[in-house]
Amino acid sequence: MIGPWLLSIALITVFILLLWRRQRQKERRFIKRLGMQLDNQIKARAPLELPWVPVAFYDLVNSLEKLLQALPPPVGKDKLTGLANxxxxxxxxxxxxxxxxxxxxxxxxxxxxxxxxxxxxxxxxxxxxxxxxxxxxxxxxxxxxxxxxxxxxxxxxxxxxxxxxxxxxxxxxxxxxxxxxxxxxxxxxxxxxxxxxxxxxxxxxxxxxxxxxxxxxxxxxxxxxxxxGEDSIQMRELEIINSLPKALKTGQLYLVYQAKEEVNSGLCRQVEALIRWEHPKFGAISPAEFIPLAEYSGMIGLVSHWALEQVMLQQRKWRSGGFKVRIALNLSAQDLNNGCMLQEIERQLQEYQLPGDVLAIEITESSLMADLEQAIKILERLRQLDIRLAIDDFGTGHSSLAYLKNLPVDEVKIDKAFNEELLSNSNAKHIMRASIQMAKSLGFEVTVEGVESMALKQVLISMGADQLQGDIVAKPKTAPELEYWYAKHCIHAKTAG
Missing domain, CATH: 3.30.70.270 (Reverse transcriptase/Diguanylate cyclase domain)
Structure with missing residues (x-):
């Protein structure tokens, strides 16, 4: 009886040994395949392609997969698309x-x-x-x-x-x-x-x-x-960008002020601060050229902080002399979505001991739409400081009742582009009248920019504009020039009223 049992045990043992040997051969082949794949996949930064993984190697393969994923892309190749970089x-x-x-x-x-x-x-x-x-x-x-x-x-x-x-x-x-x-x-x-x-x-x-x-x-x-020839344009732009920080420190930039005339009273209670740059090499550089460059290069914050401080200094001087007029300052999308600018406004109001109503902030529609939720939060905080708020270039961006009615703003400024055919095109008149009526129906005051002729001024008054801004009212002036103009203009307006 013992003989058959021993034979069975021997056969089972041989079978197990054969299975073990076969398994070891599979594992050796797997290890060889893994080594070859690793070399290729590391070069290609591609995942492993293994049809079968022995149980004993699961943890190893998972670790290798994670390492492959963490590898930086090969030099010269984009990891996401596989294209050349x-x-x-x-x-x-x-x-x-x-x-x-x-x-x-x-x-x-x-x-x-x-x-x-x-x-x-x-x-x-x-x-x-x-x-x-x-x-x-x-x-x-x-x-x-x-x-x-x-x-x-x-x-x-x-x-x-x-x-x-x-x-x-x-x-x-x-x-x-x-x-x-x-x-x-x-x-x-x-x-x-x-x-x-x-x-x-x-x-x-x-x-x-x-x-x-x-x-x-x-x-x-x-x-x-x-x-x-377009290389020279870029070289000029690079030189302008590179010279901007020094220009801010050395007085090459300065502010001028353009009055806004109230239609009902003829008075000027608000002016817009406009930046001018007299460059030692290029002469007068238009804000239309250097402001977009400052935004593109990330330097607009420097310009805005400088302009804010110039406005505060001027307001302290004017207020101490009994000259009361609100100054409107333009802010960019980067300024509006940067909490530091809000803190800077609060700090400077406190430092110069000025009330918030010395200041108005003008923001373009595109600036608002860059991050509307964040913009509304900042606008609400500015309004709490008694700072007047206006949408600049109204009608050129995303104007719609849906977003306008939720904005904590006081004024909209209709862009001067709408004036170009106002006197000669009936459609332009319809658009202007509708824009003014829409803004006023939402409770906003309406200022129209770029008013350059008396005929245009009269048409806009008949359409219900609240304030007018442009050369027919007053050209941009330095602070002393504005004080002189203001004294003459206001006395005349009060007398006429």
Whole structure:
């Protein structure tokens, strides 16, 4: 009886040993496969692709997966899309230099930031990956393709691309996307560089592409090419930006004041502070040029803090002399969404021992819409300080009853663009009258900017405007000039009244 049992045990033992040996062979093959994959996946920054993992290796594989995910992207490659990045693009272009034929294109997604704001960053990443796939799938596509930064892609075509070609390309790229069942329509902004006409070193070519894209963003059809001589424009802009901090310290910038006339009384109780810059090299630089540059470069806070302090100094001087007039100051979107500016206003009012009613703040519609919820909180706090609040350039942005009725503002300023055809175009008159009536129905006072003729002034008065601002009322003046004008104007207005 013992013999068969021993035989069974022996057979079972042999079977177990064979299974163990087979398992060990599988594990050895797995380890070999894992080692080969690791080498490739580290280079590609791609996840492991293992059809089977032995139980004993689960923890190891999970740890390796986490390490792979944490690795920085390979030099020259964009982690999100798998395309070349700026470093990789420069390497590839350098290998092809000199590039004297073809077209370089730099494109981005119009207002891509709003996609992230509305749907989240994961959604935005999916859109960028689908855009990269669409670019890769183009027929007769580019020789080189790279993701340069957040939503900017660079394409190099060996064949010259006409504007007609590029419009067709934009059309293909603007076909709506589907992100997890959500349809997304986009617009593409595109700058291009004709290498036959404008080939040079790589650094300058990329700078010229940036200039072309910047120009496209401000054009009607969002497409523009680099033109000879535009480098000098950028050099001027760079010099202006770089000289701004010193200019603020050395008195190159100063304020002038433009009066607002009350229609009913003819009096001036408020002026707008306007910045002027007398540059030692460029002469008078328009605010329309340097203010956008300050915003773009992140220096607008310096300008706004300087302007606020100049207003406070002037108000302290005027108040001590018995001269009472409110000064309106423009704030940018960056100022409005920066809690530091609110704190600075409170601090300076306290330091100069001035009441809040010496100040009015003017904010553009676009500034409000950048972060409406945050903007309303700051406006409410400013109003608690007895600071007058106005919407500047009313009618050029997002005007609607839905958002206007919730804003804690006192005044709207209708942009001077609405005046251009007011005397000759009946539609322009209807638009102006409707804008004034809409604002007044919500309880706002209405100021119209850019009033340059007596005929225009009379029409606006008949439409119900509360205040008028423009050269027919008073040109911008220095503080001493304003005091002299104010004395004569107010005496005349009071006498006439």
């Amino acid at each position: 700026r470093v990789g693009l420069k390497r590839s272009v350098t290998a092809l230099m000199p590039l004297q034929q073809g077209t370089m294109v730099l494109l981005d997604i119009y207002r891509f930031r709003y996609v992230n704001d509305l749907f989240g960053f994961a959604f935005g990443d999916q859109l960028l990956k689908q855009m990269a796939d669409r670019l890769l799938g183009l027929q007769h596509g580019p020789r080189l393709l790279a993701r340069m930064n957040e939503d900017e892609f660079l394409l190099y075509f060996e064949q010259q691309q006409t504007e007609e070609d590029l419009h067709r390309l934009r059309g293909r790229l603007q076909v709506p996307f589907d992100i997890d069942g959500t349809p997304v329509s986009i617009r593409i902004q595109m700058g291009y560089l004709d290498l036959h006409a404008h080939h040079t070193n790589l650094s300058l070519m990329l700078r010229r592409l940036d200039l072309a894209l910047k120009k496209a963003r401000n054009s009607r059809d969002l497409l523009a090419g680099y033109q000879t």
